[in-house]
Amino acid sequence: xxFTADRVSLLKVLTTVNVAxxxxxxTPAFLNFKITMSDEGLQVLGSDNDLTITSILPIKDGDxxxxxxxxxxxxxxxxxxxxEIIRKLEGDKVTVEIIDEVIAQISDLKSNFKLNxxxxxxxxxxxxxxxxxxxxxxxxxxxxxISQTSFAASTKEIRLIxxxxxxxxxxxxxxxxxxxxxxxxxxxxxxxxxxxxxNIPVKTLVEVSKLIEDNDVTMYIASNxxxxxxxxxxxxxxxxxxxxxxxxxxxxxxxxxELKVNASKFIDAMARVSLLSVERERIVKLSMNDDNVxxxxxxxxxxxANESIDLYEYSGGRFNISFNVDxxxxxxxxxxxxxxxxxxxxxxxxxxxxxxxxxxxxxIITPVRSYY
Amino acid sequence: xxFTADRVSLLKVLTTVNVAxxxxxxTPAFLNFKITMSDEGLQVLGSDNDLTITSILPIKDGDxxxxxxxxxxxxxxxxxxxxEIIRKLEGDKVTVEIIDEVIAQISDLKSNFKLNxxxxxxxxxxxxxxxxxxxxxxxxxxxxxISQTSFAASTKEIRLIxxxxxxxxxxxxxxxxxxxxxxxxxxxxxxxxxxxxxNIPVKTLVEVSKLIEDNDVTMYIASNxxxxxxxxxxxxxxxxxxxxxxxxxxxxxxxxxELKVNASKFIDAMARVSLLSVERERIVKLSMNDDNVxxxxxxxxxxxANESIDLYEYSGGRFNISFNVDxxxxxxxxxxxxxxxxxxxxxxxxxxxxxxxxxxxxxIITPVRSYY
Numbered sequence: 001x002x003f004t005a006d007r008v009s010l011l012k013v014l015t016t017v018n019v020a021x022x023x024x025x026x027t028p029a030f031l032n033f034k035i036t037m038s039d040e041g042l043q044v045l046g047s048d049n050d051l052t053i054t055s056i057l058p059i060k061d062g063d064x065x066x067x068x069x070x071x072x073x074x075x076x077x078x079x080x081x082x083x084e085i086i087r088k089l090e091g092d093k094v095t096v097e098i099i100d101e102v103i104a105q106i107s108d109l110k111s112n113f114k115l116n117x118x119x120x121x122x123x124x125x126x127x128x129x130x131x132x133x134x135x136x137x138x139x140x141x142x143x144x145x146i147s148q149t150s151f152a153a154s155t156k157e158i159r160l161i162x163x164x165x166x167x168x169x170x171x172x173x174x175x176x177x178x179x180x181x182x183x184x185x186x187x188x189x190x191x192x193x194x195x196x197x198x199n200i201p202v203k204t205l206v207e208v209s210k211l212i213e214d215n216d217v218t219m220y221i222a223s224n225x226x227x228x229x230x231x232x233x234x235x236x237x238x239x240x241x242x243x244x245x246x247x248x249x250x251x252x253x254x255x256x257x258e259l260k261v262n263a264s265k266f267i268d269a270m271a272r273v274s275l276l277s278v279e280r281e282r283i284v285k286l287s288m289n290d291d292n293v294x295x296x297x298x299x300x301x302x303x304x305a306n307e308s309i310d311l312y313e314y315s316g317g318r319f320n321i322s323f324n325v326d327x328x329x330x331x332x333x334x335x336x337x338x339x340x341x342x343x344x345x346x347x348x349x350x351x352x353x354x355x356x357x358x359x360x361x362x363x364i365i366t367p368v369r370s371y372y
Numbered sequence: 373x374x375f376t377a378d379r380v381s382l383l384k385v386l387t388t389v390n391v392a393x394x395x396x397x398x399t400p401a402f403l404n405f406k407i408t409m410s411d412e413g414l415q416v417l418g419s420d421n422d423l424t425i426t427s428i429l430p431i432k433d434g435d436x437x438x439x440x441x442x443x444x445x446x447x448x449x450x451x452x453x454x455x456e457i458i459r460k461l462e463g464d465k466v467t468v469e470i471i472d473e474v475i476a477q478i479s480d481l482k483s484n485f486k487l488n489x490x491x492x493x494x495x496x497x498x499x500x501x502x503x504x505x506x507x508x509x510x511x512x513x514x515x516x517x518i519s520q521t522s523f524a525a526s527t528k529e530i531r532l533i534x535x536x537x538x539x540x541x542x543x544x545x546x547x548x549x550x551x552x553x554x555x556x557x558x559x560x561x562x563x564x565x566x567x568x569x570x571n572i573p574v575k576t577l578v579e580v581s582k583l584i585e586d587n588d589v590t591m592y593i594a595s596n597x598x599x600x601x602x603x604x605x606x607x608x609x610x611x612x613x614x615x616x617x618x619x620x621x622x623x624x625x626x627x628x629x630e631l632k633v634n635a636s637k638f639i640d641a642m643a644r645v646s647l648l649s650v651e652r653e654r655i656v657k658l659s660m661n662d663d664n665v666x667x668x669x670x671x672x673x674x675x676x677a678n679e680s681i682d683l684y685e686y687s688g689g690r691f692n693i694s695f696n697v698d699x700x701x702x703x704x705x706x707x708x709x710x711x712x713x714x715x716x717x718x719x720x721x722x723x724x725x726x727x728x729x730x731x732x733x734x735x736i737i738t739p740v741r742s743y744y
Contacts, residue, residue: 081647081674088644103675110682111644115675272460272483275453302453303475303487310482 001037001073002097005057006066007108010042010094011086013057014079016233017046019207020053021079029123032076035096036120042067045126046079051204052126052236069095074120077104085113128236130229132222135169135193139214139230145176145187146209148334148361152185153178153202164199166244167221171195177247178202183327184250184364185334196221199244204237211235250350251364255343257316259288260356261309263332263340269307273297274325276305282325285370289318321347322370328353331363373409373445374469377429378438379480382414382466383458385429386451388605389418391579392425393451401495404448407468408492414439417498418451423576424498424608441467446492449476457485500608502601504594507541507565511586511602517548517559518581520706520733524557525550525574536571538616539593543567549619550574555699556622556736557706568593571616576609583607622722623736627715629688631660632728633681635704635712641679645669646697648677654697657742661690693719694742700725703735 017033025031025048034045041058059067075098082104086094091108099105104117137145146165154162159181166177174191177184198221208217208228215230228235273284277297284297293314296306321344332340337355344351347370353363389405397403397420406417413430431439447470454476458466463480471477476489509517518537526534531553538549546563549556570593580589580600587602600607646656649669656669665686668678693716704712709727716723719742725735 078674084647085644088640088647090640111641111677111679113648113675113677115648116673268460268462269483272457275456275460276485276487301488302450303485305483305485307483 001035001071001075002095003037003042003070004068004093004095005042006064007086007089007092007094009057009061009066011083013042013044013055014083014086016055016211017044017053018079018083019046019211020048020051020235021046022048025049027124029076029118031079032118032123033079033082034074034076034120034123036074037067037070037072039072042070047124047126049124049126050201050238051207052128053233054128055233058232068093073098075104076118076120076123077115078117081115082106085115126236127225128234130220130227130234132220132225132227133169133194133196135174135191135219135221136216137191137219138216139212141189142212142217143209144336145189146205148187148336149176149178149185150202150206151178151330151334152180152183152363154180156180161199161240161242161244163202164240164244165202165205166197166199166247168197169193169195177244179245179247179250181245182324182366183331184247184362185331186247186362186364188360197244198226199240199242200226201237201240204235208235251362252345252349252352255345255352257288257319257344258314259286259293259342259344260313260339261293261342262311263335263338265311266309266340267329267332269295269309270325270329273305273307276302277325278302281368283322283368284325285320285322287320288314288316290314316344319344319347320370321351321367323351323365323367327365331365334363335361373407373443373447374467375409375414375442376440376465376467377414378436379458379461379464379466381429381433381438383455385414385416385427386455386458388427388583389416389425390451390455391583392418392420392423392607394420397421399496401448401490403451404490404495405451405454406446406448406492406495408446409439409442409444411444414442417495419496419498421496421498422573422610423579424500425605426500427605430604440465445470447476448490448492448495449487450489453487454478457487498608499597500606502592502599502606504592504597504599505541505566505568507546507563507591507593508588509563509591510588511584513561514584514589515581516708517561518577520559520708521548521550521557522574522578523550523702523706524552524555524735526552528552533571533612533614533616535574536612536616537574537577538569538571538619540569541565541567549616551617551619551622553617554696554738555703556619556734557703558619558734558736560732569616570598571612571614572598573609573612576607580607623734624717624721624724627717627724629660629691629716630686631658631665631714631716632685632711633665633714634683635707635710637683638681638712639701639704641667641681642697642701645677645679648674649697650674653740655694655740656697657692657694659692660686660688662686688716691716691719692742693723693739695723695737695739699737703737706735707733 036043041056045054089108097105104115106113176187217230220227273295278299287294293309298304331353335355408415413428417426461480469477476487478485548559589602592599645667650671659666665681670676703725707727
């Protein structure tokens, strides 16, 4: 196997595929790129067994030759070292050649590297079938859905199912739900697809949304996996088995107290007041009546803080509630709206954050008991 | 005590003084700013006992009123919280007022904080005398001296004396020497001062060089401390007791092999080749003869790399030496020169790095035994 490739284009392909490769693995072969040169182009594959990415560097892109002087073949090369070498080389073109079967020689006009490599037969067999219900999503739409929901998923693996986003298609409407059991984000979108339901690791969705750039994406949903296809890249991910919690119970139906505020001013005020909240808890109290809306915090050891909100619309009479500042800030930011509506059902009930006029995104947050 | 101050100017003074304040301290008072309002201005003091900084926010700076509506007095306020509050407030002016002796009320037009504070009598007594031999240094000169030597000092406290820069004045010439025993940086400068010798913690010198901005600095050297004065700020530091090692023995006198290279090209080539050096050791081999200069590395497990240097001047015949890439890169960067000269005494002798035509800075590095 041999090829001379445009260095920057090759680096881009390697960087994309490298997202699937871990820092360590019980299977050493998984620390390698599987590189296959054929007349269709250079295919690079990387995997940690849960997530697999393949991407192709074509021989020509329009008129531009990306690969020259090649002979077909396949090999495994250390992802960590190959990517560092290709990044640090200065030449426009780089030549990779397998010599003696297990040495990859990498060179430009200046530098010369001999990297110990492995035969491609040593790579584990992976299921690379593309099957299942498919849904097409525009790049912008996909990225927005993920950024508006992913932060609410759990980062703790104790309840593995909560590290997934529940994706459900029903009668042409898709819903994306994430919850860590203290808060919930639910986004809906119209789609053309048959009904399905799956739980996709939030990590996978975040990585896909970073990698797609301005490419529209097709998702293929099968029982035990999901495949994303965009440009010359295919991403295969396991899905998380088990039933996602019935989240509709978390969402109140009536909200007698409703506050509309400027999103960034409200976030800034919470950030200031929460400076004096007890450090690990980040809790503030919101006190509202018809004449005044105030955020306050209190810590025996440190002191107290309070700030009145300038611009607001409030209806519902005297009402107090305490909550975690970061949860509320995350939810407000996710609306991507200048103004937001906080709607409350009661002091110990979950409350809702939405953007005015947008019913596609609902954020639900559980309050905390107030200490003062 | 009460004052209303220009918020941004106050924040600058607090940020400067905060450099001396640690994250924790056996003496809780040291986690506070000592703030004293008098007719001379607002003095802020911070200390961790080893390093003490005082800075003054004057009542007026030229025509600009920086402090209004004040009453004199003194208090201790938590550095961590005060600096965060002043940073996050939005008003142009901020008012600080001591109420009930142990509560500091901090407010602008919007936000209101009550911070538990302490009486100023609870602050430990510090030696704030400014005495000793004094030396004046231009801002640029001081910053250059520190950046060219500080990296060579030890960061390990096992031999405390090596965490200092040895500063010596002899017959109108000052020398600044730092060494971690594997490498050494020595900078000399002409000064007007009596003879003295002291060992100043490198941490102090680095902090001072960050804080002086474009202010010239006066150093006062006494037996057990050093004081730096610039603008409206004074920095007091302990010095490190004990004798600095006699470093002149580390420096060879004859260099039969001499290589001149472009600094940045040589650094880039070392960075590439060292990608395949055994990870913790970062060692490369430099092989020179009259026709070729080459950098190479080799690791049994990973592979090998080599690169010829393009532009060089070499005299001395066939010669090989191995060294730590980071030590050589640091030393080359410190010269701030486009070209550098590496001069070698022998394969197992320390070697010298200098900039052509500049004899004020000498860098010495110990080689390592070559593995191949």
